[in-house]
Amino acid sequence: MSDESLESPVGREQLDGDRELHETDAAEATHLRGEELAISYPTTENPVVECERVDIPAGEVTALVGPNGSGKSTLLKTMAKQLDADRGHVLLDGAEVRDLGTKELARRLGLLSQENEAPGSLTVEDLVYHGRYPHRGFFESVGEDDEQAVERALDLAGVDHLRDDEVGNLSGGQKQLAWIAMVLAQETDVLLLDEPTTYLDLHHQLRVMEVIRTLNRERDVTVAVVLHDIGQAARFADNLIAMKDGGLYDWGPPRKVVSEELLRDVFRVDADVDADHPTGPHISPHRALDDE
Numbered sequence: 001m002s003d004e005s006l007e008s009p010v011g012r013e014q015l016d017g018d019r020e021l022h023e024t025d026a027a028e029a030t031h032l033r034g035e036e037l038a039i040s041y042p043t044t045e046n047p048v049v050e051c052e053r054v055d056i057p058a059g060e061v062t063a064l065v066g067p068n069g070s071g072k073s074t075l076l077k078t079m080a081k082q083l084d085a086d087r088g089h090v091l092l093d094g095a096e097v098r099d100l101g102t103k104e105l106a107r108r109l110g111l112l113s114q115e116n117e118a119p120g121s122l123t124v125e126d127l128v129y130h131g132r133y134p135h136r137g138f139f140e141s142v143g144e145d146d147e148q149a150v151e152r153a154l155d156l157a158g159v160d161h162l163r164d165d166e167v168g169n170l171s172g173g174q175k176q177l178a179w180i181a182m183v184l185a186q187e188t189d190v191l192l193l194d195e196p197t198t199y200l201d202l203h204h205q206l207r208v209m210e211v212i213r214t215l216n217r218e219r220d221v222t223v224a225v226v227l228h229d230i231g232q233a234a235r236f237a238d239n240l241i242a243m244k245d246g247g248l249y250d251w252g253p254p255r256k257v258v259s260e261e262l263l264r265d266v267f268r269v270d271a272d273v274d275a276d277h278p279t280g281p282h283i284s285p286h287r288a289l290d291d292e
């Protein structure tokens with residue numbers, strides 16, 4: 001990864017210090033919203049996600065948190081038009097996502113899902129080039145823009161040294177980074193990332209968060225990211241959306257959302273929360289509570 005742009009871990013003091021610049025730039029950024037959504041799968045009798053309104057604010061980083069099965073991936077996939085809602089609207093800067101063509105949407109919105117599969121014999125570089133397909137015409141060959149975007153993405157994701165390796169031979173964490181590079185090469189204004197830190201060691205988890213933060217600060221990229229580590233989410237995100245049983249339990253800045261009550265009601269964990277911690281609410285979990 002490029003060390004010049006990613007020097008220090010991102011803490012809340014730094015985020016607060018950046019806020020003035022960030023707010024000035026936010027007018028340029030892209031806003032994603034869901035309205036009156038009900039989402040089900042062919043095999044589910046009832047919707048697995050229902051929500052009146054969900055906002056991914058322009059130019060901010062929003063973390064979706066919540067227990068397993070609470071609907072985070074379902075919501076994210078629907079916002080990216082990978083899954084059709086039974087009812088409701090997904091709006092990208094006010095335009096219905098369902099009315100946008102696949103390529104047009106892919107130029108504006110990138111999704112890293114949990115279900116990534118590529119032919120094992122594909123090299124990392126080939127995979128990352130796939131991120132450029134929305135930017136090319138049908139018969140157009142790779143141009144200088146594509147090459148530069150791929151180089152940037154390989155560098156940002158820290159997989160430059162793996163470019164000639166076959167994806168099938170990578171470790172779980174290396175594969176995850178290769179997929180992150182692919183979605184970065186798409187160079188979209190909106191990034192939806194479903195558990196991008198899965199399989200990653202602590203160093204790479206922080207690096208990925210820093211890349212996201214850098215893209216957000218420097219290119220005004222609007223980000224929604226599913227994270228399981230609520231402490232990390234609270235340190236890192238501008239907003240949290242806490243999901244429970246297919247609905248939105250709460251949303252807003254981490255200092256508003258993270259509480260002992262949230263930890264108990266949503267995550268079924270007994271924990272102390274230091275709300276005044278300088279890097280954002282600090283969580284000390286003690287024990288798992290019995291299921292309700």
Ligand SMILES: Nc1ncnc2c1ncn2[C@@H]1O[C@H](COP(=O)(O)OP(=O)(O)OP(=O)(O)O)[C@@H](O)[C@H]1O
Pocket residue numbers: 041042043044048066067068069070071072073074075
């Ligand atoms: N392909 C599918 N077919 C049927 N039901 C599904 C499918 N995918 C998810 N579900 C159901 O939808 C609900 C929400 O699942 P989802 O994957 O969105 O949760 P999640 O919060 O992302 O979970 P996790 O943290 O475990 O990834 C769950 O009850 C799950 O069983």
